[in-house]
Amino acid sequence: MMPRPANRFVAADLSAHCSRDRELERALAPLVGDELQSGRLALTRQGATLIAVCADRALATEIRFQQRELLKTLAAAGIEAPAEVRIRLDSTPRAPQPEPVAVQREIPESARSLLMQTARSVSDPELAEALKRLAAVPPQRS
Structure with missing residues (x-):
């Protein structure tokens, strides 16, 4: 019996979902770019909710205070602004981007x-x- 290909189990719209996440990150980079690059913050969208996964409580508090600004920035970037922001804590939201080697x-x-x-x-x-x-x-x- 041959094993089934892994892509059979991956959602068909995964690439569209990833491109939406990259679009969010590009739009919000002026506000939270350093946290995104260091891997302390990950952004995604579920329906009308922007989900910010933060590495620590300090960053979660900062994002909580910036909610309105984040939503205004998304609207100004032409992205359909979510109705709410939800903040989640996770010790490693995503791997940091590797430093370029000279x-x-x-x-x-x-x-x-x-x-x-x-x-x-x-x-x-x-x-x-x-x-x-x-x-x-x-x-x-x-």
């Missing part, structure tokens, strides 16, 4: 000489200067 990239000498050669043959002076600046970037030290 990748150190080196420009090999052969590429530097090719950039300089191309800069001399290009007729556009702005492009030629940009290529020269790129070729002159000093190698990064670890």
Whole structure:
């Protein structure tokens, strides 16, 4: 007997639900963006209710005081404003977004000489200067 595919058990409108949540987060980012990015707050919508899942009581209190502003911001963003806000506590509403890792990239000498050669043959002076600046970037030290 073959196991059934997992997507058979997932609601058909899951992607629509996730895109609505992202739309809420984008609209409310000016008010609660730091909490969303740190993973201390998650927002979702159930019918006419905006649900804010908070990591701690302090954040829940802050969201409670900002309820009207949150609803006004959603209405101004063109999103059908929910009728009420419900606040829930959970120690980890969602995983925080990973910090971007800075990748150190080196420009090999052969590429530097090719950039300089191309800069001399290009007729556009702005492009030629940009290529020269790129070729002159000093190698990064670890």
